[in-house]
Amino acid sequence: MPNSPVELYIRREDLIHPFVSGNKFRKLKYNLIQAKNENKTTLVTFGGAFSNHIAAVAYAGKENGFETIGIIRGDELQSKTQKNPTLQFANDCGMEFEFVTRESYKNKENNVDFSNKYGDCYLIPEGGTNELAVMGCEEILNESDNRYDYICCAVGTGGTISGIINSAGSHQKIIGFPALKGDFLQKEIYKFAKKNNWELNTEYDFGGYAKVTPQLIEFINNFYRENAIPLDPIYTGKTVFGVMDLASKGYFPENAKILVIHTGGLQGIKGMNMKLKNKGLSLIDYDI
Ligand SMILES: *Cc1c(COP(=O)(O)O)cnc(C)c1O
Secondary structure, eight states: OOOOOOEEEEEEGGGSOSSSOHHHHHHHHHHHHHHHHTTOOEEEEEEOTTOHHHHHHHHHHHHTTOEEEEEEEOGGGGGGGGGOHHHHHHHHTTOEEEEEOHHHHHTGGGOHHHHHHHTTSEEOOGGGOSHHHHHHHTTSSOGGGGGOSEEEEEESSSHHHHHHHHHSOTTSEEEEEESSOOSHHHHHHHHHOOOOOEEEOGGGSTTSTTOOOHHHHHHHHHHHHHHOOOOOTTTHHHHHHHHHHHHHTTOSOTTOEEEEEEOOOTTHHHHHHHHHHHTTOOOOSOOO
16 A cells, blocks of 8 residues: 655654653743742652653752652552652652552542642642643744644643644644543643644554553564664653554655654653563563
8 A cells, every 4th residue: 555655753852851751841841930939849749650740840859959749649559669660760859759549549639638738839730731831831842843734742631732732833733642541631632722723543542541562562662773762652652653653544645744742751661661571571672
């Protein structure tokens, strides 16, 4: 089957900071300024055991003189911090943890205990998405990016794509690739995004959040071998797989210029490789 040729570009947001991965740097930028303006000394946030956001807040907090507290999903992790590279890193940055059951994590937004306990801290939501985060993500694109026809990115909580939508031109189409299952995303993006020239493609979640298949791992390894660009297995690997698959199916018009945003996330590779090893599956070849 003849594929129509397209031009694929990757914006290496993974390279903008050695530890505060790609979009998490953008999302934290104005939140850190706001926290300083409010004279807060402690940042409190939420995340899972391998969360890029937890790692980013821990490092950014250290770098900017804040104490940090991470409320972590899964009370069984309490005794396993040392075995978890993400939590280990966050802990080395000085982050303190509160491990909570999945049940109380689910209700975190209206948990009275948390707001009593941490009421005087600067609260950053799970995944870091709020108005200020979207404002930071509006800086991912610059003026010369208006030459692209499509802009593609991974979607978790929807903050990053909202910023991209707001700063993209109306002649451009933004396609988001959710890394998790959930109908809430569309609504979340409508909350922040000011235009309608976007869509979500839910065909490439590979079974859900942090789920991978041998096919995805093989793709990521091949992509690195051929292009020397490392992708992460939870977000960017699925997105680039999706974009290339769509291109091979003739989804994009001939000679379309496509910009994929590499949102980072490479710190998650260590943790993923541990899980893959435990299951006897092939690993990601590199460990950045
Ligand atoms: C958190 C994250 C995302 C998702 O960003 P949202 O703003 O939550 O949609 C995408 N890619 C990477 C690498 C991430 O760490």
